[in-house]
Amino acid sequence: MARVSIAVGLCKGCELCIPFCPHDSLTMSRHLNEHGLPTVYFKEDHPCSGCKYCAVMCPEAAIEIFK
Amino acid sequence: MQALYSAPETLIRTPSHYCPGCGHGIAHRLLAEIIDELGIRGKTIGLAPVGCSVLAYNYLDIDMCEAAHGRPPAIATGIKRVHPDNIVFTYQGDGDLAAIGMAEIVHAASRAENITVIFINNAIYGMTNGQLAPTTLLNQRTTTTPEGRDPLTHGYPIRICELLATLEGASFLARTSLSSPKDVSQTKEALKKGFKTQIEKKGFSLIEVLSPCPVYWRMSPVESLKFIEEKMTQTFPLGVFKDWEKTVSAPGGQATKV
Structure with a gap:
């Protein structure tokens, strides 16, 4: 099983990754x-x-x- | 753990100045991936434009030069002629290439300069807060066309690939988009073909990339991808318009013989 690692300092929360995940495994965090x-x-x-x-x-x- | 995907070495991983959801970031990453894959990092020289991507040299770990507004093809011509063994590309937006730089791009193509041009088309002026660009779609609202682009007052959008396809000097012309993972992969293939055109000394290559500008289109990043798919591709059909390896039939134009 693979896993996704997100560099939080680079992410701007544009959400372009979320709709393309076939397993719905990405979501927005409440963390800034x-x-x-x-x-x-x-x-x-x-x-x-x-x-x-x-x-x-x-x-x-x-x-x-x-x- | 084994890395299935990691950022390319040529890309400097630092927070960018681009707005969230901007297509420039994707285009920069593709460019860096291709430079890594072709192993040309040490001999590539890039030309940054004036526009949102004016600071492209902060994100690509290669030699880069800054040109006056619209003039990257002219500077690239000089660099390529002095250093014919180097790989020279320009990275330009639609305000830079299709407005103030129209003369430079047309003449660089007609001279068959052996350079690669990456044309990011987002149908708006991003850096100066969203005014009408030559590539703005009909009825599209911008800060200078608040009622939408009216052809009687503001003219019609310019299709750069179709325009340059009429020139014998252009060897590879393609239009791709960044609206889905499949389109991003096709963009990467087209960019790679552009660099291959130059490496094999086949002449001028230009890849037009339809790219989202969610902030000045006034929509969310995900909606802006739908806008490209549904609206932009109606005015700017995707495809290969000229290819030195084969004869292609350009959409809306005559077949070009290579």
């Missing part, structure tokens, strides 16, 4: 990063197939995927 911007987080209990769609759509290169 050090720039005061909302961020996305990976739901650890949800599956990740490693399709990379979220990373491909991320304008900030904030997403890395590990297996």
Whole structure:
């Protein structure tokens, strides 16, 4: 099972990654990063197939995927 | 743990100045991935434009040069002719390339300069707060066309790929978008073909990328992707307009013989 790692300091909360996740594993966090911007987080209990769609759509290169 | 996907080395991972959901970030990452994959980081020279991406050199770990508004093709011509073994690309927006820089791009293409041009088309002036651009769609609202673009007053949008396809000097012309993971992958392929065109000394290549500007389109980033798919591609059809490897039939134009 793969997992998504999000660099919170780079994420701007644009949400472009969320609709493209086939497993609905990404959602908005209530946590703001050090720039005061909302961020996305990976739901650890949800599956990740490693399709990379979220990373491909991320304008900030904030997403890395590990297996 | 094994990395399935990690950011390219050429991309400097620092918080960017772009608005949330801006397509420039995706285009920068694709560019960095291609430079890494082709192994040309040490001999690539980029030209940054005037516009939102004026600070592109802060995000790409390669040699870069800044040009006056609209003039990256002219500067790239000089650099490429002096350093023919280097890979030279320009990265330009629609205000830079299609408005003030129209003369430079047309003549660089007609001279068949062996450079690669990345044209980010978001149909608006982003840096100066969302005024009408030459590529603004008909009826699109901007700060200078609050009632929508009216062709009788403001003219019609310019289609750069179709325009340049009439020139014999252009070798590879393609239009892609950033509206879905599939489109982003196709954009990467087209950009790679553009660089390959230059490496194999086949002449001028331009890749037009339809890119979202959610803030000045006044919609959410996800809605802006739908706007590209549903509205922008009606005015700017996607496809390859000229390819030195094969004869292609340009949408809305005559087939070009290569």
